[in-house]
Amino acid sequence: MRELVKAFKALSDETRLRILNLLLERECCVCEVMxxxxxxxxxxxxxxxxxxxxxxxxxxxxxLWALYSIDREGLKEHYTDLVEAVRKALEGNETAIQDRRRLRTAQRIGPGCVVASTN
Amino acid sequence: MRELVKAFKALSDETRLRILNLLLERECCVCEVMxxxxxxxxxxxxxxxxxxxxxxxxxxxxxLWALYSIDREGLKEHYTDLVEAVRKALEGNETAIQDRRRLRTAQRIGPGCVVASTN
DNA sequence: GTAATATATGCGTAGTTGCGCATATAAGGA
DNA sequence: TCCTTATATGCGCAACTACGCATATATTAC
Incomplete structure (x- = not known):
């Protein structure tokens, strides 16, 4: 029960939902998320x-990079359910769409881990 | 996004998870939950x-009774996913099992809304 | 070894949350 | 109407949470 509470707590914050949304797209390092x-x-x-x-x-x-990604193989079943629910819930969400859009054009290209979005 | 955060917040507390677990069993009034x-x-x-x-x-x-139940028909899809995830996650949980066990023998039998669990 | 870079973490603070206690509100019966 | 019962809610408080700022830690290159 405590673990389930912890999982829901992890998801009960906008910043973290937006991060998870990015990771649904692909693996990211801290500076990319930033x-x-x-x-x-x-x-x-x-x-x-x-x-x-x-x-x-x-x-x-x-x-230098710490690369985080969704642990699809290691997730317990109900975690998978939660991640899937988040994915579906964010499908039509404008903020989430824009976030992912920006990530798609991002590259881990070196010093400062510059996101190539100034293009 | 705010709505999704609110949903996860609702589920990020043990008391509320235990309540939802009861409601997965059947409709309940406040005093039964209590x-x-x-x-x-x-x-x-x-x-x-x-x-x-x-x-x-x-x-x-x-x-006098306020009867709460899971709004299965009115739930948005991703809410249904969340409720289902909770149900599955609590399947083997001892606390949840005991809670439901007690509810199964409960009856809304009048004054004081006594739960017939002293039997 | 030093400097630069990416990330993790200590600390303090403002805001949020859960709940006990007391009381208000709503409904039913005499 | 008054009394009883079931539930909702105001208030205060302790604990928790999110985050900015500063700094520590880890890695790489020269």
């Missing part, structure tokens, strides 16, 4: 960490 | 109200 969602690095890192601790994400490191 | 879960009337009422306001429940009145 820039795409236009939030502070600290805020991005903490919320990614929160989702990770709740059991939704997996983490791999590549050089 | 007694089955062994919580105060105030706590039962508020949490039922929270779930109702979040859009999960429907309410009908019968005399």
């Amino acid at each position: 820039q795409v969602l236009d939030i502070s690095e600290s805020r991005a890192s903490r919320n990614l960490s929160f989702l990770y601790d709740a059991g939704f994400l997996k983490l791999r490191r590549e050089g | 007694q089955v879960l062994d919580i105060s009337e105030s706590r039962a009422s508020r949490n039922l109200s929270f779930l109702y306001d979040a859009g999960f429940l429907k309410l009908r009145r019968e005399g």
